[in-house]
Amino acid sequence: MIGLDFDGTLSPIVPDPAEAVIHPKAAEVLADLGSHVLAVVIVTGRPPATVLELGPGLSDVPGLVVLGHYGFERWEHGRVSAPPPPAGVPRTEAELPLLLDSLGVEGVTVEDKGRAVAVHTRRSPDPDGTLAKLREPLAKLAEKHSLVVEPGRYVLELRPPGMDKGQALSLFLAERVARSVLFAGDDLGDLAAYDAVEASNLPGVTVCSGSAEVTALAERADIVVDGPEGVVALLGELASAFSRP
Ligand SMILES: O=P(O)(O)OC[C@H]1O[C@H](O[C@H]2O[C@H](CO)[C@@H](O)[C@H](O)[C@H]2O)[C@H](O)[C@@H](O)[C@@H]1O
Secondary structure (H helix, E strand, O other), X not given: OEEEOOEOOOEOXXXXXXXXXXXXXXXXXXXXXXXXXXXXXXXXXXXXXXXXXXXOOHHHOOOOEEEEHHHOEEEXXXXXXXXXXXXXXXXXXXXXXXXXXXXXXXXXXXXXXOOOEEEEOOOOOOHHHHHHHHHHHHHHHHHHOOOEEEEEXXXXXXXXXXXXXXXXXXXHHHHHOOOOEEEEEOOXXXXXXXXXXXXXXXXEEEEEEOOOXXXXXXXXOOEEEOHHHHHHHHXXXXXXXXHOO
16 A cells, blocks of 8 residues: 655645646656555645646546545545534634734735645745744634644644544555555654554555655655655656566
8 A cells, every 4th residue: 555645745845835736757657556556545634626636647546545634535536525624714714814914924825725724934034933933823723713733844734633644544554454555755744644654563664755844754764765756766666666577
């Protein structure tokens, strides 16, 4: 079973989340790999619909499943299944502009994800300082609306509790009765999926899509490669190995 994160793993990090198009060779490599493994699953903080928009060709990957919103939404065979969105998200979005104004932060962008809201500082003049300034007020806002804060690469995401990439991956491994697992990720939210690989007691490999921005995964991973380019090259080698007589 092959599990993959999306942003920073299959898709190179760019300033505007709406332009984070998948690596040009990723869909082809995954289509090849998908014909050799039990399943290919993308486990991501993005909604599945966004992953498919940013990943032309992904819907042709044999047996592909996208577990979006940290596992709350599932795309499979062209359909999305999901529980109703939490009421706290629109309330949070309504309060955000005033809060951001009151903090005097510059260059902060808000990504409305429907089931969650992501507050980005990558395009701020001081991305680290702005992120630090936002942490506490956003944690309070999230708590007020029964949401949790998911920290990532210059982003604080306010999302519903009760699911993470580890739970999503564990449930999927059990459902498919997986016999082995590889998971590749780049960001803090992917550490829970590393935990799931370890807890599964299956033959497992953790891959880090390395970057200077996040080092915690490289410290734990079995294999560290250089960003999405390295991930796609690794998956390509794996697909070729399956095809060798
Ligand atoms: O679980 P993932 O697939 O890794 O999604 C996590 C977050 O990724 C996106 O933000 C990140 O990528 C952006 C585009 O490259 C980049 O601009 C941003 O700085 C990164 O944090 C996405 O926009 C978020 O909604 C996801 O939660």
